[in-house]
Amino acid sequence: MASDNRKLDLLVIAAHPDDAEIGIGGAILATIASGSRVGIVDLSRGELSSRGTPELRAEETAAATEMLGVHWRTCLELPDGSIRDDDESRKALVAVFRETRPRVVLAPWKNDLHPDHAAAGLLAYRSLYLGGVRHYRTSASQTGAVVQHRAAALGYYMCHTPFEPSIVVDISEHWNRKMEVVRCYRSQFHDPAHEGPPTKISSPQFMAAVEGRARDLGSRSGVELGEAIVWQDPPAVANPVDMVVGEGLSCEPVDPPENENR
Numbered sequence: 698m699a700s701d702n703r704k705l706d707l708l709v710i711a712a713h714p715d716d717a718e719i720g721i722g723g724a725i726l727a728t729i730a731s732g733s734r735v736g737i738v739d740l741s742r743g744e745l746s747s748r749g750t751p752e753l754r755a756e757e758t759a760a761a762t763e764m765l766g767v768h769w770r771t772c773l774e775l776p777d778g779s780i781r782d783d784d785e786s787r788k789a790l791v792a793v794f795r796e797t798r799p800r801v802v803l804a805p806w807k808n809d810l811h812p813d814h815a816a817a818g819l820l821a822y823r824s825l826y827l828g829g830v831r832h833y834r835t836s837a838s839q840t841g842a843v844v845q846h847r848a849a850a851l852g853y854y855m856c857h858t859p860f861e862p863s864i865v866v867d868i869s870e871h872w873n874r875k876m877e878v879v880r881c882y883r884s885q886f887h888d889p890a891h892e893g894p895p896t897k898i899s900s901p902q903f904m905a906a907v908e909g910r911a912r913d914l915g916s917r918s919g920v921e922l923g924e925a926i927v928w929q930d931p932p933a934v935a936n937p938v939d940m941v942v943g944e945g946l947s948c949e950p951v952d953p954p955e956n957e958n959r
Contacts, residue, residue, distance in 0.1 A: 705734045705735060707728050708738065708797055709738075710803065711740065712739075713741055715879070716805060718878050723866065725737075727866060727870075729765075729768075737769075740775045741777040741813070742777065758770075758882075761882060764877060765878050773786075780817055791833065795845070805817045805854060806860055851928070862914065
């Protein structure tokens, strides 16, 4: 059985280093700030990146991890550009689920434009179920009782392709910190001092697009900045009020201005 210091409340799956930070970094920071334990599993090292090197990307990931403050992080070293929902990949991810026993798992949207992101989402979906199968073993040498684990909920976060969210996480107070973390991956983004071929995310407009999405999602939910999650299956909640405003808080109606058009 996994030790208690490995148990996680939230596990975020990323196809490449920096996916978690860009796509759902604000929600990670908000979850850590709430006192929950958060981890990240990178499926690949991002070795096919047009900019930087695997060694530099590893240094950038270490810096981002420290700044983000997650409690656990590992890399499965699946092949960048060829992430698949196959038997070996499932076994590797199920082993992570059983080691860390997360309550909630977040993965890239399984219909994303990037094949690795889409494959990561599908891999998470298939592996989540297998983690709770009693006789499913992650290696031929595994003996004895299997530690079964199946997270209570699987959600997806946006990378390239947008979707209609189930919820929007308010990241307004964590936005500046998120961007500091993202900028740890300096080789991947716009930097006049860094040489490298132009890519979609190295464009000067990319960071503006990330902020624009966050502001759009926030405006839909009445906050400044937000990140989207869509649930694979709708999680059960105790009641609809606490789900929205939190236990012990009141939700008072706001009177419209007297001159508001109706």
